[in-house]
Amino acid sequence: xxxxxxxDPRVLFxxxxxxxxxxxxxxxxxxxxxxxxxFTVINVASLAVVLMxxxxxxxx
Numbered sequence: 001x002x003x004x005x006x007x008d009p010r011v012l013f014x015x016x017x018x019x020x021x022x023x024x025x026x027x028x029x030x031x032x033x034x035x036x037x038x039f040t041v042i043n044v045a046s047l048a049v050v051l052m053x054x055x056x057x058x059x060x
Contacts, residue, residue: 016052016055016056017048017052020048020049020051020052020055021044021045021048023048023051024044024045024047024048024051025044027047028040028043028044028047
C-alpha cells in the first residue's frame with residue numbers, strides 16, 4: 001500500500017516546535033555550562049527558531 005500523505009501540517013509544526021525547543025534548551029544549557037553564553041529564554045527561543053527554519057528548508 002503506497003501513500004503520498006505527508007501528514008497534518010499542524011501536527012508536524014507542533015512536533016517541530018517541541019523537538020526544536022527541547023534540543024535548543026539542551027544545547028544552550030551545555031553552552032552555558034562552559035560559560036560561553038547564558039541560559040536564557042531568549043537564547044533558547046532564538047536557537048529553536050533557527051532549528052525550525054533549518055528543518056523546514058531541509059525537508060522541503
